[in-house]
Amino acid sequence: MTEPAPIRGLWCATLTPLGRDGGVDHARLAALVRELLAKGVAGIVPFGTTGEGPSFSVAERCEGLDALLAAGIAPDRLLAATGCAALSDTVALTRHALKTGCPRCLILPPFFWKNLTDEAVFRYYSMLIDTVGDTRLRVYLYHIPQLSAVPIRPEVVARLAAAYPGIIAGVKDSGGDFEHTAGLLRRVPQLSVLVGHESHLPRLMRAGGAGTICGIANLFPDLIAALLKPDVPPDDETRVRMFLDIVLRYPFVPAFKAIRAAQTGDPAWLAPRPPLLPLAADEQTTLLAALHSAGFGIVPERSQ
């Protein structure tokens, strides 16, 4: 295994398609990943938040990763999301990723307990890295307090980066607060700092950030790729904000899945994993009409 490249540019947190039995549809997932890579996405994160990772068991997530590799997706295009509520599960998933040649892992903090101190968050990641015990590991810390309910403060990121130089490789900031992201760029300039909130990308790139791991890339990768170029026209940024304004009227994963279903003409995409619910038929219609009015034409792939 050669030193894995740092995560940079446009990475997609892929949606997870389900079969009729509610399990992961490996063939459809591999087809989505191939399509995204062909469209210029740099790499993908299976079973992240957009991929409903915490709604799948460790075994389902291991099998999902294995299936992508078996389908010929190169390990250097993958960042494995391996964070679970239980440390033992996170250790198992992280070891599995390493074993299959994917040393880069995006890792949520443990998300059941609340009001954790900085010391507790530091020691959790520290124990994880020590227990996995593999110098090839490259950790991307995942800050998404609106869902994990456990923030990873810049002080903790800096302390971990100092304690595990090289192993702590980056941080994905999905908190949606650019001041927090700017603080990370100042505190840990040696790390890949990535955002989840797509409209922050132009500011991030001007400030020396690495890129994005995002959900919209499942649907409109070109729209996001445009934000990574130097001198982004203000119009491109506005369009991403407009897209989000429409989509975020709904729970975002079911909305993304409804758009993907419309794009592909394949209703199998509609179903999220419980506890998320699919958009109702009238919600799908309203969402797609609003996107159409805003100029986000959704033309099924097959008829293009």
Next chain:
Amino acid sequence: MTEPAPIRGLWCATLTPLGRDGGVDHARLAALVRELLAKGVAGIVPFGTTGEGPSFSVAERCEGLDALLAAGIAPDRLLAATGCAALSDTVALTRHALKTGCPRCLILPPFFWKNLTDEAVFRYYSMLIDTVGDTRLRVYLYHIPQLSAVPIRPEVVARLAAAYPGIIAGVKDSGGDFEHTAGLLRRVPQLSVLVGHESHLPRLMRAGGAGTICGIANLFPDLIAALLKPDVPPDDETRVRMFLDIVLRYPFVPAFKAIRAAQTGDPAWLAPRPPLLPLAADEQTTLLAALHSAGFGIVPERSQ
């Protein structure tokens, strides 16, 4: 398997002792359970919140339940906590409990996603029950929004109770809001309504509630048992409040473990599972001194 008795009276959400390797110490757990049953506790919930359930893998929780049964603890003294973030994990744990003769399960809502609608919570439990597909199952819904971040509103409890009569057997209300509990007693009088917040017990019992599943019972079962009797003297209620006022200055699981360590003279009890941290030595001293001053003498068992 005969019809399992409804959960009533004093049930203890047992602490989970750890071995030096950080795994569950099965022998110490069985000894605690035997001790509590001998002291008059009606039954126990392993791997609940006080038992740090979500910090253990499905395999660790299955093995923990198996070890208790192998140690001779009767299934009718057990309520299995089986709720996980992933439906597939919750199904696996619930099926395992049923297979081992423990049809009564205390089940958290899925706790990663936030802002779930009532419909989403209803459909999650509905899909769980349908997937497990065993009429012997007895579900105790677990409302603890301060940690799960997903409330189970009385309307949802009532809807589930109507859809699955007999299978929905009770609800544990650990929200700490007695108005919410009173609402449950009105809406679903046919269910066992239990509280987690010990000082609400006298009011609950006067209003027709079933009892408690609580953490203090690990340490002072007599203190809580007194609150279940008719005509509780106000002093008994005050003493429980006083105990909580002292203990809740600290994260409650590490504090409970520190008290258990002092009671048994066994420092192995101190360690919680990450991300929780053990109380520091000075915190242990301060906690134990405050309890002593308040009349909660902690005398190691062995020297009694």
